Amino acid sequence: MAIQKVLVANRGEIAIRVFRTLKEMGVKSVAVYSDADKKARFYQLADEAYCIGGITSRESYLVQEKIFEVAEKSGCDAIHPGYGFLSENAAFAKACAERGLIFIGPKPDVIQALGDKIEARKIAIKANLPIASGTEGSIENLQEASQVAEKVGFPVLIKATAGGGGKGMKKVESKELFASSFNAARNEALAAFGDGRVYIEKYLENPRHVEIQILCDSYGNGAYLFERECSIQRRHQKVIEEAPSSILTPDMRQEMGECALRIAKEVGYENAGTVEFLVDKHRKFYFLEVNTRLQVEHPVTEMITGIDLVREQVKIAQGEPLSFTQDDLQIMGHSIECRIYAEDSENFMPSTGVVPHYVEPNGFGIRTDSAIQSGSEISMYYDPMIAKLVVWDKNRESAILKMRRALSEYEIAGVDTTIPFCQFALRHEAFCSGEFDTHFIQNFYFNREKAPLGEKQSAVAAIAAAIFQAKQNGAAQETQKNTSSRVCSSWEKRKMMR
Incomplete structure (x- = not known):
């Protein structure tokens, strides 16, 4: 139909x-x-x-x-x-x-089964996917849980069976800290998801977060659209993604893709989905979870494959078979996505306010998915992501240079953004060499030497200050008419003090 x-x-x-x-x-x-x-x-x-x-x-x-x-x-x-x-x-x-x-999207029973991390783990085992050692099911008894953790070997992760985003997840370094972390994880999971169940998994040292995009139709056809590297994260939330990953060999890519399709076939998966893996420092990968939806970072996959994932979702949903086979797919160039959040890049805390000045970068190979314009308001009620800035070029080195240029052209006034962090990451030796992991921010960003405000930033700050002053003057006049005046945002205050 x-x-x-x-x-x-x-x-x-x-x-x-x-x-x-x-x-x-x-x-x-x-x-x-x-x-x-x-x-x-x-x-x-x-x-x-x-x-x-x-x-x-x-x-x-x-x-x-x-x-x-x-x-x-x-x-x-x-x-x-x-x-x-x-x-x-x-x-x-x-x-x-x-x-x-x-x-x-997928069928309800598939969403239900894969949305529960314990059930997903069991399905992965059945589909013969590699998994990190730990409990096969949830565990409620503290003493039993502690024994499992000792057997697995510290450090371990205590993880909520429901939800995501790092809630209900605790890394435990030693036996002495286990009891308090176990109780804290259960309480946090219960508060966030209404489900306090947790399980234990071996913590992988220096992990990389790599995910495989899949598409499956209702006729038993399926394909993996290669991988996305998602290791640059803050609070277990991704900030920079790229495709393909710099650490995968062709054989490893094929093996991970085939694993993703096996778990999909095990549950009769239909539509778009993402199978996530952690890759350890020895380049061994382990099943993490399945996201039964379109991912925020899907544009980088579209850029390197030329396939509109939303179009494919609609076609599958209306009963059409996949319009391509695995053999039809090939990686074309390299793509990087920076999530531009309305956050203070010093501590990644949300920043709210009106955006009086907004200019997106453009040019060949640049895509900006956003929903704001000059005059838009970033409120406290929803996710602080302003936009996804995506670039494509013939190889990773060129894509990095293009993203640096695009970030330098992005002008957003009125709120703090993560642009300064993205600029730092795209110039850091660890990122440029491809030798980084999920601890990039802790290892490099929080310990960095802070550079002085650049000319471009100074110009944007001056524009913001001028706009703000004009608005303040107008607000002062309105105040005389018993209306409220506009409050200066934290971004503008800091820029004007510099």
């Missing part, structure tokens, strides 16, 4: 990214937006848009009934969940099917 109209149950840059492919396919799009997003740009790019009220995500984008009410009112026949929010919610996918809506 050809899909005619799709509701995108998401916001921001991922909503826009899906809208664009739908438009190219001749498919109508429907947006939903919260009260907090009434002035946002993203929903204006859809064919139809409906306000679902609420300020926080729990009052809006996570309320399934509000999504279904709009789907019925607008006459949608499918829902694309994007990433985050309801994208890995098995109950939501099941409710879509019960209402006659096509969920553009």
